[in-house]
Amino acid sequence: MSTNPVKTPPAQTSLSRRGFLMKLGILFNGLAAIIVALPVARFLVSSITRGRGNGYLSWVSLGGVGNFPEGETRMATFRNPLVMPTDGKTVETACWVRRIAGDQFQVFAINCAHLGCPVRWFPQSGLFMCPCHGGAYYRDGARASGPPERGLFEYPYKIESGVLTIDAGQLPTPGDPVASLTSEKPPCA
Amino acid sequence: MRLITKIGEWFDHRLQLAAPIREAAGHPVPRSTASWFYVFGSAALTVFLLQLVTGILLALIYVPSAGEAWSSLQALNHQVALGWFIRAMHGWGSNFMVAIVLIHMVQVFLFGAHKFPRELTWIIGVFLLLMTLGMAFTGQVLRFDQDAYWGLGIGASIASRVPVAGPFIVKLMLGGPIIAGATLSRFFALHVFVIPGLLIGFVCLHVLMVLKLGINEWPMPGRIVKRATYEAEYHTLTKKDGEPFVPYAIWKDMFFAAFIVLAVAACAFYFGPFGPTGQPDPTIIQTAPKPDYFFLWLYALLSLLPPALETPFLLIVPPLAILGLILLPFLSGEGEKSWKRRPIAVVTVLLIAITLGTFTRMAQFTPWSPHMNAWSGEPVPDRYIHGTTALERQGALVFQVKQCRNCHSLGDTGGQRGPALDSVAVRLTQDQLIRQVIQGGGNMPAYGNNLSPAETTALVAFLETLHPTTQRPARDAARELVLSNGQLKTSGTQP
Numbered sequence: 202m203s204t205n206p207v208k209t210p211p212a213q214t215s216l217s218r219r220g221f222l223m224k225l226g227i228l229f230n231g232l233a234a235i236i237v238a239l240p241v242a243r244f245l246v247s248s249i250t251r252g253r254g255n256g257y258l259s260w261v262s263l264g265g266v267g268n269f270p271e272g273e274t275r276m277a278t279f280r281n282p283l284v285m286p287t288d289g290k291t292v293e294t295a296c297w298v299r300r301i302a303g304d305q306f307q308v309f310a311i312n313c314a315h316l317g318c319p320v321r322w323f324p325q326s327g328l329f330m331c332p333c334h335g336g337a338y339y340r341d342g343a344r345a346s347g348p349p350e351r352g353l354f355e356y357p358y359k360i361e362s363g364v365l366t367i368d369a370g371q372l373p374t375p376g377d378p379v380a381s382l383t384s385e386k387p388p389c390a
Numbered sequence: 391m392r393l394i395t396k397i398g399e400w401f402d403h404r405l406q407l408a409a410p411i412r413e414a415a416g417h418p419v420p421r422s423t424a425s426w427f428y429v430f431g432s433a434a435l436t437v438f439l440l441q442l443v444t445g446i447l448l449a450l451i452y453v454p455s456a457g458e459a460w461s462s463l464q465a466l467n468h469q470v471a472l473g474w475f476i477r478a479m480h481g482w483g484s485n486f487m488v489a490i491v492l493i494h495m496v497q498v499f500l501f502g503a504h505k506f507p508r509e510l511t512w513i514i515g516v517f518l519l520l521m522t523l524g525m526a527f528t529g530q531v532l533r534f535d536q537d538a539y540w541g542l543g544i545g546a547s548i549a550s551r552v553p554v555a556g557p558f559i560v561k562l563m564l565g566g567p568i569i570a571g572a573t574l575s576r577f578f579a580l581h582v583f584v585i586p587g588l589l590i591g592f593v594c595l596h597v598l599m600v601l602k603l604g605i606n607e608w609p610m611p612g613r614i615v616k617r618a619t620y621e622a623e624y625h626t627l628t629k630k631d632g633e634p635f636v637p638y639a640i641w642k643d644m645f646f647a648a649f650i651v652l653a654v655a656a657c658a659f660y661f662g663p664f665g666p667t668g669q670p671d672p673t674i675i676q677t678a679p680k681p682d683y684f685f686l687w688l689y690a691l692l693s694l695l696p697p698a699l700e701t702p703f704l705l706i707v708p709p710l711a712i713l714g715l716i717l718l719p720f721l722s723g724e725g726e727k728s729w730k731r732r733p734i735a736v737v738t739v740l741l742i743a744i745t746l747g748t749f750t751r752m753a754q755f756t757p758w759s760p761h762m763n764a765w766s767g768e769p770v771p772d773r774y775i776h777g778t779t780a781l782e783r784q785g786a787l788v789f790q791v792k793q794c795r796n797c798h799s800l801g802d803t804g805g806q807r808g809p810a811l812d813s814v815a816v817r818l819t820q821d822q823l824i825r826q827v828i829q830g831g832g833n834m835p836a837y838g839n840n841l842s843p844a845e846t847t848a849l850v851a852f853l854e855t856l857h858p859t860t861q862r863p864a865r866d867a868a869r870e871l872v873l874s875n876g877q878l879k880t881s882g883t884q885p
Binding site for chain 1: 455456457458539540543544546547548549550551552556557558560561562564565566567568569570571572573574575669670671672673675676677678679689692693695697698700701758759760762765791792793794796797807830833834835836837839840
């Protein structure tokens with residue numbers, strides 16, 4: 202500062218040996234904090250980074266095509282591809298498989314597209330109903346009524362040597378549907 | 391006795407805590423504050439301490455692993471002596487804590503205690519409320535049962551709606567791609583380390599500020615708070631009309647604290663622990679998850695809001711509400727303290743209380759949820775079948791088999807998602823019934839694809855019988871005329 206060059210004493214104290222060492226100490230601690238914080242941050246966000254791209258998704262089997270009669274919708278379960286030793290039963294996931302005809306399928310997530318409660322299939326009325334807030338869907342997964350803003354989440358599927366497999370591994374949520382869906386289809390399409 | 395005094399002196403010579411403790415205990419408080427209205431803060435602290443103790447006791451047995459949490463809770467309930475009682479104390483303690491913190495907050499607000507110079511005490515109190523609710527939610531997750539599992543799914547679905555960051559927040563919250571072991575572990579860390587640590591720190595600050603700034607005097611209508619003069623006035627008040635906090639005021643706090651502890655114990659003893667409900671097995675879908683009572687209002691709100699309003703509401707209103715609470719002491723930091731002269735404050739509190747109360751009450755009945763088993767479990771009442779034709783009876787069968795009953799009640803049983811149909815024939819004509827069944831609308835799915843023409847005819851025939859004996863069914867007056875005209879024409883063209 203050139204405004205008041207006469208006032209040197211404060212500048213002198215700030216330049217004292219102890220003052221300098223303290224500042225160096227703060228700097229040194231800051232450096233240590235950054236070096237330690239980087240791996241900590243990496244550790245904390247590992248659940249995000251691991252799933253980057255489609256890192257959490259892989260093709261899982263739902264069993265032979267023969268288990269699913271044509272024209273019917275049945276529940277199937279699969280084991281989540283990523284398993285941790287403490288997961289217990291939570292790695293088992295349910296889904297609804299609709300075999301339209303031949304190799305034509307629709308595999309719906311069990312989670313309601315409103316807030317994720319498990320939807321139940323009623324073959325007599327051809328509706329999926331949600332027990333939580335009353336969402337309902339038609340047999341093709343399109344929204345029928347209630348609070349959901351879209352149809353059921355649908356897993357991509359393929360059939361390999363007579364086995365139905367789906368691309369799964371992540372909880373579908375309204376903001377992150379993972380699998381693409383039928384949402385924009387008009388009802389009864 | 392001399393020995394005890396000597397030991398005490400030895401410790402205090404080193405600790406030097408006796409003087410500040412004596413000063414805090416003997417600090418003068420306005421006489422009027424030794425009131426039963428002023429006991430909720432200390433009661434909240436008492437319940438918090440109770441939660442710490444019972445929480446540590448539960449941690450002796452509980453296993454925070456998705457594979458074992460549920461069975462460790464079963465062991466607590468059934469195998470460990472009085473494990474059920476400690477669980478019940480912790481569960482009821484949580485309910486009491488949320489309730490007492492809210493009552494404390496309302497009392498503070500209505501008595502104007504958030505005004506100058508206690509703004510920061512209020513703001514820290516707002517954080518304490520949020521942390522209390524955070525403890526309630528994370529605690530519900532640790533009771534790792536079906537409700538907890540699907541409740542996490544609801545939490546994730548709400549969090550996912552945050553623009554851009556939503557998917558990341560969900561993965562951070564769940565600790566992975568699905569609700570699993572890592573999810574429970576991180577909620578355990580939050581419930582047992584992070585939030586309680588913050589709570590202890592903030593509670594200490596909160597209490598320290600109450601000691602430093604003095605307890606809010608009884609608000610007198612017309613005694614206006616001004617920044618320039620308030621502190622001097624308060625000082626004079628405590629000098630002129632003050633009494634030492636111990637024992638003048640504290641005995642009421644102590645009585646109420648003991649009463650609350652006994653009330654928690656009594657509830658725990660009579661009502662027992664909460665759950666756990668079914669196993670957290672995602673393949674068991676025969677469940678209707680429901681949150682604990684302090685979040686029931688949210689459950690109701692999420693069912694009743696128009697779908698398009700839901701996401702904006704969830705993302706905008708809570709942050710605004712919290713911001714409003716934080717800004718409150720700056721917006722009304724001066725002026726009248728007495729609730730007798732603050733009608734808007736009173737009306738606001740009443741409005742919020744009635745709204746939350748109504749939503750909570752509604753969520754106990756969940757009229758918006760279909761009754762999943764009504765179609766097979768609740769038969770059509772006899773009186774609706776008596777004296778009906780074969781076609782109408784067939785219609786009653788269609789009504790049950792097609793799960794209409796899951797959403798529509800007859801004779802007060804069945805779902806309440808749609809309107810009760812006991813007198814539907816009075817409201818809708820035959821044509822309107824057919825249209826409604828086939829096309830749906832007004833929140834009803836269309837059944838056109840799932841009913842054969844014969845089934846529709848039978849169903850509508852049955853629905854047309856649903857009217858009180860004293861009221862005739864609705865009919866389209868023009869219809870008969872049009873039909874008879876048509877008949878005339880057709881008969882006219884015939885030779």
